[in-house]
Amino acid sequence: MTKLTFLGTGTSQGVPVISCGCWVCTSPDSRDKRLRTSALIETEGITLVIDAGPDFRQQMLRENVQHIDAILLTHEHKDHTGGLDDVRAFNYTSGKPVDIYAEERVQKVIKKDFDYAFAPNPYPGVPEINLHTIDERPFQIKGVEIIPIRGLHFKLPILGFRIGNLAYLTDFNHITPEEIEKIKGVDILVVNALRKEQHLSHFTLSEALHLSYLVGSRLTYLTHISHQMGRQAQEEPALPNHCYMAYDGLKIETRD
Numbered sequence: 550m551t552k553l554t555f556l557g558t559g560t561s562q563g564v565p566v567i568s569c570g571c572w573v574c575t576s577p578d579s580r581d582k583r584l585r586t587s588a589l590i591e592t593e594g595i596t597l598v599i600d601a602g603p604d605f606r607q608q609m610l611r612e613n614v615q616h617i618d619a620i621l622l623t624h625e626h627k628d629h630t631g632g633l634d635d636v637r638a639f640n641y642t643s644g645k646p647v648d649i650y651a652e653e654r655v656q657k658v659i660k661k662d663f664d665y666a667f668a669p670n671p672y673p674g675v676p677e678i679n680l681h682t683i684d685e686r687p688f689q690i691k692g693v694e695i696i697p698i699r700g701l702h703f704k705l706p707i708l709g710f711r712i713g714n715l716a717y718l719t720d721f722n723h724i725t726p727e728e729i730e731k732i733k734g735v736d737i738l739v740v741n742a743l744r745k746e747q748h749l750s751h752f753t754l755s756e757a758l759h760l761s762y763l764v765g766s767r768l769t770y771l772t773h774i775s776h777q778m779g780r781q782a783q784e785e786p787a788l789p790n791h792c793y794m795a796y797d798g799l800k801i802e803t804r805d
């Protein structure tokens with residue numbers, strides 16, 4: 550069984566957007582308050598976090614996360630990496646560096662943005678990070694197999710992950726039939742759906758629903774949602790039966 554907690558389900562600016570007075574940003578519904586997209590995965594005795602955006606600290610506190618085995622990064626955009634300084638807290642409690650799995654190109658950006666953490670004689674108390682290089686090939690963390698799924702985010706090649714019977718794809722706007730094969734028939738598909746209108750680098754609602762159809766998942770949850778999507782209470786009932794809009798704090802698990 551794979552358990553997933555949605556740590557954040559909002560697009561890069563989060564919802565509400567600073568200084569926006571729109572219908573969605575002023576919603577009183579807590580489900581319309583979306584931190585930056587991230588997920589906590591618990592499976593076979595290990596705990597993983599996918600992406601660590603600017604809301605990482607708040608997300609770890611809200612879900613009372615005491616220990617993580619690793620962080621997987623989908624790509625280098627700030628809404629997925631901006632919170633990495635706060636892994637320091639886990640360094641203190643575990644007495645160990647935090648293991649972070651990312652592609653070569655993503656690691657370059659991490660080393661630039663958090664250069665102080667990789668300095669030869671770092672200032673005391675900087676985040677301690679162990680970088681592990683991944684690519685399209687499956688890899689293991691403490692015996693648990695992770696299958697990377699390649700997608701495009703406009704022109705940027707990024708990774709989603711299949712863990713057990715759950716697939717998590719965020720910031721995709723293109724995926725090849727070969728990659729879809731790797732997630733066909735998963736119990737749960739999590740996929741980004743920014744809004745209804747076309748977008749350069751993200752699946753729209755209809756594109757995400759079409760992918761769900763191609764994958765044939767039992768359940769599909771949408772994430773990385775913009776304020777342009779509409780309010781949860783109005784939009785979710787219009788989705789196909791097996792599809793849901795995720796919201797922050799929602800917990801789901803695969804049936805196996």
Ligand SMILES: [Zn+2]
Pocket residue numbers: 560561586626628629720773
């Ligand atoms: Zn993003």
Ligand SMILES: [Zn+2]
Pocket residue numbers: 565566569570571572573574575776
């Ligand atoms: Zn708004």
Ligand SMILES: [Zn+2]
Pocket residue numbers: 624626702720
């Ligand atoms: Zn992105």
